[in-house]
Amino acid sequence: MYKEVLESLNLKPGKIIVDATIGTAGHSLGIIKEISPGGRLIGIDKDEESLAVARERLKDFIEAVTLLNDDFRNIDGILGRLGIKKIDGILFDLGVSSYQLEDPERGFSFNLEGPLDMRMDRRSFISAYDLVNNLNEEELSNLLRSYGQERWHNRIARLLVKERERSPIATTVQLANIVLRAMPRGSGYQRIHPATRTFQAIRIAVNRELEALEETINKSIALLNKGGRICVVSFHSLEDRIVKWDFRKSAHEQMITVLTKKPWIALERERLDNPKCRSAKLRVAEKN
Numbered sequence: 679m680y681k682e683v684l685e686s687l688n689l690k691p692g693k694i695i696v697d698a699t700i701g702t703a704g705h706s707l708g709i710i711k712e713i714s715p716g717g718r719l720i721g722i723d724k725d726e727e728s729l730a731v732a733r734e735r736l737k738d739f740i741e742a743v744t745l746l747n748d749d750f751r752n753i754d755g756i757l758g759r760l761g762i763k764k765i766d767g768i769l770f771d772l773g774v775s776s777y778q779l780e781d782p783e784r785g786f787s788f789n790l791e792g793p794l795d796m797r798m799d800r801r802s803f804i805s806a807y808d809l810v811n812n813l814n815e816e817e818l819s820n821l822l823r824s825y826g827q828e829r830w831h832n833r834i835a836r837l838l839v840k841e842r843e844r845s846p847i848a849t850t851v852q853l854a855n856i857v858l859r860a861m862p863r864g865s866g867y868q869r870i871h872p873a874t875r876t877f878q879a880i881r882i883a884v885n886r887e888l889e890a891l892e893e894t895i896n897k898s899i900a901l902l903n904k905g906g907r908i909c910v911v912s913f914h915s916l917e918d919r920i921v922k923w924d925f926r927k928s929a930h931e932q933m934i935t936v937l938t939k940k941p942w943i944a945l946e947r948e949r950l951d952n953p954k955c956r957s958a959k960l961r962v963a964e965k966n
Contacts, residue, residue, distance in 0.1 A: 692716035703732035724799035788854035826879030902965035
């Protein structure tokens with residue numbers, strides 16, 4: 679949804695834009711070209727390795743770019759330290775980047791053998807290994823149901839606890855195989871891999887993603903100039919629900935005008951070219 683995101687931000691030379699999940703600068707490279715000359719881009723990401731890639735990709739514009747290894751939930755403090763009171767646009771592209779998924783050492787993918795990690799910020803103390811091996815059966819079941827909307831949460835949690843009594847569950851492939859074994863016989867065709875929801879739930883819990891998003895949407899709206907835009911690309915219904923209700927509440931308070939009554943989704947051609955975007959939803963609002 680690259681083109682739609684850039685158009686939705688209403689970019690012009692001289693604007694100050696925040697990419698709150700800059701990753702490897704996929705969107706930001708286009709953003710900085712549109713706001714130059716005179717514009718400024720603030721890029722935030724918890725993943726220091728992704729930021730290193732972003733820094734290299736944006737090196738030709740580095741004087742107009744500030745990159746920060748931080749959590750977007752600290753957006754107000756980050757901008758305060760930079761002496762920026764208001765911004766003209768902010769982008770959140772949520773979820774895991776291809777760069778992270780394709781690195782087995784990060785532990786995000788059930789297709790690649792790697793340590794059970796899933797931390798966006800490697801400085802964090804809690805990893806997927808800690809949750810999978812230390813939460814009790816009820817806690818694991820609740821996590822899978824609440825964050826993954828996993829139908830078979832009880833069966834998966836029960837088998838995880840049983841298996842870890844023999845030895846710790848230490849790798850992504852171990853976890854994925856246990857999930858597969860927990861599925862009832864004849865559970866039928868699934869459009870996505872059976873371990874997808876389990877991995878999603880654990881990743882969300884490790885990184886406290888929903889809590890951070892809920893905390894940050896209202897902060898971001900308050901920081902926008904009149905006419906400034908907030909764009910959020912979400913990848914599952916829990917994220918989208920938070921964005922929808924926060925936008926609706928702020929619109930009711932006449933702080934913003936919601937520009938997407940229904941979220942934009944990727945075109946079929948784009949979904950075929952990039953399967954990762956098949957569940958992507960874009961919501962946009964403008965500050966009144």
